[in-house]
Amino acid sequence: MDDPRLTMTPFLGGRRILVIDDDRLNLRILSGILKGAGYALAEGDSGERALEQYETFRPNLVLLDVMMPGIDGFETCRRLKKTYGADCAPVIFITAKNESDDVVEGLDAGGVDYLPKPFKPKEVLARIRSHLANQALVEQQKHLVAQLSAANSSKNKFLGMAAHDLRNPLASIRGLAEFLRDGAVGPLSADQLDLIQTIHGASQSMLELVNELLDVATIESGELKIHLEGHNLADLIAKSVALTNMEASKKQTRVDFIPTAPVPTFALDGAKMRQVVDNLLSNAVKYSPPGSTITVTLGADLVARTCSFAVQDQGPGIPEGERDKLFKDFSRLSVRPTGGEKSTGLGLAICRKIVEAHGGTVVANNLPTRGCEFRVTLSLPA
Amino acid sequence: MNFNGTVLLTDDEPHIRKFVGLILKQLGDVRVLEASNGQEALEVYKRENPDLVLLDVNMPVMEGLEALRLLKELDPNCVVIMLTSIMTRASIETALELGAANYIRKDTPKEEIAKALTETIDACFDLGPDTAPPAAP
Numbered sequence: 001m002d003d004p005r006l007t008m009t010p011f012l013g014g015r016r017i018l019v020i021d022d023d024r025l026n027l028r029i030l031s032g033i034l035k036g037a038g039y040a041l042a043e044g045d046s047g048e049r050a051l052e053q054y055e056t057f058r059p060n061l062v063l064l065d066v067m068m069p070g071i072d073g074f075e076t077c078r079r080l081k082k083t084y085g086a087d088c089a090p091v092i093f094i095t096a097k098n099e100s101d102d103v104v105e106g107l108d109a110g111g112v113d114y115l116p117k118p119f120k121p122k123e124v125l126a127r128i129r130s131h132l133a134n135q136a137l138v139e140q141q142k143h144l145v146a147q148l149s150a151a152n153s154s155k156n157k158f159l160g161m162a163a164h165d166l167r168n169p170l171a172s173i174r175g176l177a178e179f180l181r182d183g184a185v186g187p188l189s190a191d192q193l194d195l196i197q198t199i200h201g202a203s204q205s206m207l208e209l210v211n212e213l214l215d216v217a218t219i220e221s222g223e224l225k226i227h228l229e230g231h232n233l234a235d236l237i238a239k240s241v242a243l244t245n246m247e248a249s250k251k252q253t254r255v256d257f258i259p260t261a262p263v264p265t266f267a268l269d270g271a272k273m274r275q276v277v278d279n280l281l282s283n284a285v286k287y288s289p290p291g292s293t294i295t296v297t298l299g300a301d302l303v304a305r306t307c308s309f310a311v312q313d314q315g316p317g318i319p320e321g322e323r324d325k326l327f328k329d330f331s332r333l334s335v336r337p338t339g340g341e342k343s344t345g346l347g348l349a350i351c352r353k354i355v356e357a358h359g360g361t362v363v364a365n366n367l368p369t370r371g372c373e374f375r376v377t378l379s380l381p382a
Numbered sequence: 383m384n385f386n387g388t389v390l391l392t393d394d395e396p397h398i399r400k401f402v403g404l405i406l407k408q409l410g411d412v413r414v415l416e417a418s419n420g421q422e423a424l425e426v427y428k429r430e431n432p433d434l435v436l437l438d439v440n441m442p443v444m445e446g447l448e449a450l451r452l453l454k455e456l457d458p459n460c461v462v463i464m465l466t467s468i469m470t471r472a473s474i475e476t477a478l479e480l481g482a483a484n485y486i487r488k489d490t491p492k493e494e495i496a497k498a499l500t501e502t503i504d505a506c507f508d509l510g511p512d513t514a515p516p517a518a519p
Contacts, residue, residue, distance in 0.1 A: 164467065167467065167489050168395060168397075168398060168467055168488060168489055169395070169397055170489075171401075171488065171489035171490070172395075172397035172398055172400070172401045173397075174491075175401045175404075175405075175491070175492045176397070176400065176401055176404070178491075178492055179401075179404050179492070184404060184408075207489075
């Protein structure tokens with residue numbers, strides 16, 4: 001709580017109060033009490049006047065008599081609440097009879113409290129101060145929320161711009177390194193090749209990081225758009241498995257794909273769902289001990305109209321108490337990739353957001369013996 | 383692929399010109415001309431009459447879509463491929479409406495860029511059985 005705005009007692013002097021009563025004497029007494037306490041006042045003698053005055057005076061608090069000719073206090077309150085919604089100042093009713101029916105009707109109409117006549121100056125001031133203090137806190141809160149969301153959206157904008165500006169040069173570094181590596185400008189010595197491969201590897205992983213940052217920025221700014229088209233999930237997974245196996249073989253790891261039941265073609269964002277599968281598979285490879293097997297299953301529940309695919313590995317599993325962190329931005333668990341691979345801690349957060357944008361769920365569970373399972377469940381069209 | 387034409391490569395970032403230039407040279411005996419903005423591209427086009435133009439979208443002085451429009455005005459038959467990045471996806475539709483033959487994401491691996499170039503060249507030029515250069519204008 002370092003922010004003084006969060007701990008400071010709000011300053012209430014100079015707050016604006018609108019006082020409405022058709023009884024001139026009451027009006028004078030109340031005004032006297034309030035002016036003496038340093039509040040700025042506007043006065044009126046009817047519900048109609050209250051509605052007019054509210055618009056121009058924009059009070060922080062309204063004191064409203066109940067029994068008035070024309071529209072009464074309760075109706076006036078209802079209209080104010082309807083017009084100004086959540087931004088409407090709190091309304092305190094002035095009432096002669098503090099019978100419980102009246103009190104309840106007043107509170108139902110949107111009032112926060114009532115002041116019984118005849119007035120006791122100390123009570124009037126204490127109640128008003130308490131409601132103004134609440135109101136001030138609510139305003140501070142709204143202001144803070146607005147500031148925070150503005151700060152978050154400029155962060156996203158910055159992230160997007162930075163990622164974009166880094167992307168093209170990184171792609172060029174990677175591409176030019178490939179040309180050198182492939183001997184496009186002549187043969188290389190073993191040492192030269194080693195250096196070029198390091199440059200290539202570093203630019204490749206930086207490009208992946210930048211792409212993930214860009215994904216996060218896009219998703220967080222609400223610009224994640226899903227383009228649905230008919231896709232065959234089994235084909236999509238098979239392609240990803242084939243590609244992952246090339247990477248996995250370097251760690252003597254194998255990925256097996258076992259479709260258990262045929263899944264009909266249904267509407268998916270193919271590229272984004274592929275990203276989810278790629279990510280879950282590459283995670284499984286990262287955390288698998290050499291020589292282990294990763295199993296991908298795909299099945300459908302045609303009664304419940306759902307299908308799901310699951311990636312199971314034989315790695316260390318999810319450490320106790322770290323499950324909550326799994327799908328959050330920039331969260332890395334205490335377990336480490338087995339081949340020294342890099343992890344941004346963004347991949348699963350992106351997966352979750354893509355799956356949720358499809359109306360599906362992704363959950364992670366440890367397997368009874370060893371390793372863990374990531375399961376994505378999607379709805380099939382009825 | 384054996385493409386022996388002249389390509390005008392337009393991008394304000396020198397590293398992109400170098401990278402894409404190397405890819406182009408693998409397609410055949412390609413002569414690569416360079417320009418760093420739309421204005422320069424138009425001048426080089428008028429002078430050299432290249433077979434193919436690659437055009438970046440975001441450039442200083444004159445941006446790609448404007449250059450594309452003027453190029454098409456100058457020569458409705460010129461073959462233009464847009465070089466796009468992730469931020470200029472929205473321009474793709476406009477570019478295709480203006481008559482661009484294709485677009486290439488320049489942050490993709492070189493094999494993909496080469497593939498897109500090959501496909502467009504195949505579609506736009508009658509290269510014959512690996513011999514003649516594209517029909518000289």
